[in-house]
Amino acid sequence: MTAPSANQDFPPPKILTHPSTSPPTLITQGAEGRLYKTTHLLPTLPCALKYRPPKPYRHPALDARLTRARISAEAKVLERCWREGVPVPAVYAMDAARGWLAMEWIEGVPVRVGINNFLGEGEETQTKGEGELVDLMKRIGEAVGKLHRTGVVHGDLTTSNMMLRPRSGTQVNGESEATGRDDRVKVLEGEVVLIDFGLATQSMSDEDRAVDLYVLERAFASTHPRAERLFGAILDEYKTTFKKAPSVLAKLEDVRMRGRKRSMLG
Amino acid sequence: MTLEKIQLEHVPSNIHIYATLFRDVSNADFLHSQLLARNPDFEYAFVDASSVISRFHLLSAVYAAVNALVTGTLRTPNVHSEIVVSLNTNNNIADAYRRWGITPGKTKDLIVVKVVVAPEVSSTETTSSPTKDKPTTQEQQQQQQQPEDEQQSIWTHLTTHVKGTPSELSDANLAPLTDWPKVRKYYRLNAVPALAGCKDDEEKRRQEERLAVMGMALKGL
Ligand SMILES: Nc1ncnc2c1ncn2[C@@H]1O[C@H](COP(=O)(O)OP(=O)(O)O)[C@@H](O)[C@H]1O
Numbered sequence: 001m002t003a004p005s006a007n008q009d010f011p012p013p014k015i016l017t018h019p020s021t022s023p024p025t026l027i028t029q030g031a032e033g034r035l036y037k038t039t040h041l042l043p044t045l046p047c048a049l050k051y052r053p054p055k056p057y058r059h060p061a062l063d064a065r066l067t068r069a070r071i072s073a074e075a076k077v078l079e080r081c082w083r084e085g086v087p088v089p090a091v092y093a094m095d096a097a098r099g100w101l102a103m104e105w106i107e108g109v110p111v112r113v114g115i116n117n118f119l120g121e122g123e124e125t126q127t128k129g130e131g132e133l134v135d136l137m138k139r140i141g142e143a144v145g146k147l148h149r150t151g152v153v154h155g156d157l158t159t160s161n162m163m164l165r166p167r168s169g170t171q172v173n174g175e176s177e178a179t180g181r182d183d184r185v186k187v188l189e190g191e192v193v194l195i196d197f198g199l200a201t202q203s204m205s206d207e208d209r210a211v212d213l214y215v216l217e218r219a220f221a222s223t224h225p226r227a228e229r230l231f232g233a234i235l236d237e238y239k240t241t242f243k244k245a246p247s248v249l250a251k252l253e254d255v256r257m258r259g260r261k262r263s264m265l266g
Numbered sequence: 267m268t269l270e271k272i273q274l275e276h277v278p279s280n281i282h283i284y285a286t287l288f289r290d291v292s293n294a295d296f297l298h299s300q301l302l303a304r305n306p307d308f309e310y311a312f313v314d315a316s317s318v319i320s321r322f323h324l325l326s327a328v329y330a331a332v333n334a335l336v337t338g339t340l341r342t343p344n345v346h347s348e349i350v351v352s353l354n355t356n357n358n359i360a361d362a363y364r365r366w367g368i369t370p371g372k373t374k375d376l377i378v379v380k381v382v383v384a385p386e387v388s389s390t391e392t393t394s395s396p397t398k399d400k401p402t403t404q405e406q407q408q409q410q411q412q413p414e415d416e417q418q419s420i421w422t423h424l425t426t427h428v429k430g431t432p433s434e435l436s437d438a439n440l441a442p443l444t445d446w447p448k449v450r451k452y453y454r455l456n457a458v459p460a461l462a463g464c465k466d467d468e469e470k471r472r473q474e475e476r477l478a479v480m481g482m483a484l485k486g487l
Pocket residue numbers: 027028029030031032033034035048089103104105106107110160161163195196197198
């Protein structure tokens with residue numbers, strides 16, 4: 001049996017060993033940390049608990065300091081974004097010294113899943129429902145524009161680090177709406193919520209912002225090659241949302257050029 | 267009895283949390299003096315209800331304090347003072363007591379929280395015990411106060427000494443007691459861009475509650 005040994009290798013944080021109404025579930029196990037779905041305070045309040053386990057190969061004192069700093073930094077950025085109206089999960093609690101951060105659980109699926117469900121398995125480029133896809137791209141551009149406007153760069157913008165949260169009351173409105181509409185486009189509905197601020201920094205620099213957009217552009221092209229040609233809609237809406245976008249987009253040209261040179265050399 | 271036992275998620279089972287609300291308290295001065303005298307019979311967190319938004323807001327502070335207790339990282343003398351300080355957005359203890367604690371001559375409606383640490387029943391001990399009904403274990407269990415007795419004795423003590431109307435610690439009871447201008451000042455909720463476009467009052471309250479809880483969690487970082 002592999003389960004017990006896996007538990008040995010990945011013991012949950014101490015906090016999750018204390019009783020809860022439903023058992024915590026491990027959602028992802030990344031290089032830097034783990035994400036659990038669990039409950040906070042009440043059985044009815046789901047939360048996402050991010051945990052950075054100790055790294056045995058690092059000096060314990062240094063490791064503790066780095067972990068504490070990273071968890072604090074992530075929480076701080078989330079709070080700042082939330083205050084400024086950038087759609088991100090709210091922070092519920094944290095214990096930086098013990099490496100965990102509890103935040104609002106965002107319902108729905110990652111944007112990556114939503115787009116892929118929409119595009120389906122087919123080979124040919126879908127044009128049916130393309131308006132809805134463009135609309136989702138605009139909501140992504142708006143979210144990123146708000147983020148940059150706040151003075152935060154994400155550091156790892158991908159469609160996996162954005163959630164598509166069903167709008168409250170979707171069920172109620174959805175029923176009457178659904179009758180006349182294609183079910184396929186419904187997977188694109190919802191509010192775009194940015195997550196995973198583990199690599200985020202506070203920055204007002206055009207260069208940093210342009211790199212953020214470039215990372216998203218490359219990630220988008222490789223994750224959703226069949227929707228790549230619609231990427232411009234993200235940048236258009238970014239421009240509408242964020243006053244300083246023009247200088248960032250000019251920088252983006254430079255960053256792309258450098259990227260191309262690097263890939264030719266590499 | 268309006269004193270309820272509150273079971274929070276991810277709290278060790280030997281930690282028992284009790285809470286209730288007293289309205290129109292007439293002896294805040296006496297209660298305050300007991301705290302100042304460090305009377306061990308008055309080991310409670312007394313929280314001025316006018317500085318509290320909701321159950322979620324209060325329980326967030328209780329949870330933070332219990333976590334500090336469990337991890338051995340209390341910044342204040344005990345878990346009860348820690349609850350009061352956990353409501354603050356910084357680590358200033360005196361400041362926290364002034365804002366969330368009991369104020370002689372002022373506090374009218376009072377939230378009381380009591381945290382009891384019962385002897386730990388180690389799970390390894392229980393499972394590794396070779397015989398099922400070891401007499402020593404039974405004796406230990408008999409010595410331990412029954413939870414109902416514990417709750418009853420806290421309740422008796424509170425109703426003897428707090429002169430006020432016991433009320434359930436519900437959102438419905440707490441909401442009318444909140445002094446919003448004060449709370450907005452404490453948690454810097456004025457001129458928050460995220461609240462600007464919010465038309466719905468109930469939704470706005472929910473967002474303000476979240477901002478307060480975030481301020482508490484971040485402690486001025
Ligand atoms: N607040 C949240 N609500 C719901 N799901 C989340 C939340 N945060 C993360 N997730 C899920 O967990 C995954 C990993 O979390 P993330 O913060 O991206 O950590 P990592 O650094 O491992 O990528 C996400 O892709 C998402 O599916």
